[in-house]
Amino acid sequence: MTIVSILIAFALCHFVRDLRRLRRFEWVTSFTRHCNEALKNVPGWAGMTGFLVILGLPLLAAFLINSVLFSTLGSLGEFLLAIAMLIYTFGPRDLDIDVSRVFQAKDDEQQQVALEALLDGPIPDDEETCQVIAVEAVFRKALKRWFGIIFWFAVLGIYGALLYRLASWLIDDDFGLYDEQKDLLTRLNRVMDWPVAQLITLSLAIATDFDSVYKAWKQYHDERGPGLFESNNAFMLTSARTIVMTGSAENDGYADQLVGPMACIKLAMALVWRLLGVWATILALLLLVNVIA
Numbered sequence: 001m002t003i004v005s006i007l008i009a010f011a012l013c014h015f016v017r018d019l020r021r022l023r024r025f026e027w028v029t030s031f032t033r034h035c036n037e038a039l040k041n042v043p044g045w046a047g048m049t050g051f052l053v054i055l056g057l058p059l060l061a062a063f064l065i066n067s068v069l070f071s072t073l074g075s076l077g078e079f080l081l082a083i084a085m086l087i088y089t090f091g092p093r094d095l096d097i098d099v100s101r102v103f104q105a106k107d108d109e110q111q112q113v114a115l116e117a118l119l120d121g122p123i124p125d126d127e128e129t130c131q132v133i134a135v136e137a138v139f140r141k142a143l144k145r146w147f148g149i150i151f152w153f154a155v156l157g158i159y160g161a162l163l164y165r166l167a168s169w170l171i172d173d174d175f176g177l178y179d180e181q182k183d184l185l186t187r188l189n190r191v192m193d194w195p196v197a198q199l200i201t202l203s204l205a206i207a208t209d210f211d212s213v214y215k216a217w218k219q220y221h222d223e224r225g226p227g228l229f230e231s232n233n234a235f236m237l238t239s240a241r242t243i244v245m246t247g248s249a250e251n252d253g254y255a256d257q258l259v260g261p262m263a264c265i266k267l268a269m270a271l272v273w274r275l276l277g278v279w280a281t282i283l284a285l286l287l288l289v290n291v292i293a
Helices: 002-015 017-022 026-038 048-073 075-089 095-103 108-119 127-156 158-172 179-207 210-224 234-245 260-292
Strands: none
Touching: 002 017, 002 075, 002 127, 002 260, 017 075, 026 048, 026 158, 048 075, 048 158, 048 179, 075 127, 075 158, 095 108, 095 127, 095 260, 108 127, 127 158, 127 179, 127 234, 127 260, 158 179, 179 210, 179 234, 179 260, 210 234, 234 260
């Protein structure tokens, strides 16, 4: 049921684009600030206590909703909630839409705005630097918006997907959190990102040139050390950048005749789709094994 939920939710997000309008996050701001205002005198609230309550209450609400749906609709209720949770936690925006806006812009000004939105900042003047940042932006956002949710949903169900998305939301914007709370959320986010980034790197090796990816991954760790739970998952970004910049992916026919950062973005997005295909294949095989068992 978990695997089917993932496939259905992702298909709905891809083909029914208006579903992205359901991803409203205003409640996160009001919720965290109300908690910090109402419970600031609770011992340890600025640290671990507040961290646990702010994450625990939404998870408790999800548990209660799941229990009500299961009691009224049985397994169908749990299944529908799983799909709804995945649709809600994918994002906050669709990566493929953000990428397509760069190529479908009507003029240079629109393209610049779309590219700045994708890069989360100004466009570097140096072309090679822009290429590097573009590739890393696509893969970093693929991890945050798609792969992280898929992995933690597969591991912990709706609670894993919601926990991962909450951790990502709360460190990205100003939600009025105390410094210690935000530090704990950052650590949690690093821990949850690390296995996903490792699996993305492995999938990249399977889907493209295993030797090139392995050499880039090994060279990075040889130079930087193991780097467990590092914040930027640079080993994944280094591997992706190596594949794109060396043209290994282009040789498979995944790029049009484009130049500069446009070609890199198109190649990177094509690779993300290919990695999703690898993950979908593995999920389908697990489903088949489960059915046979």
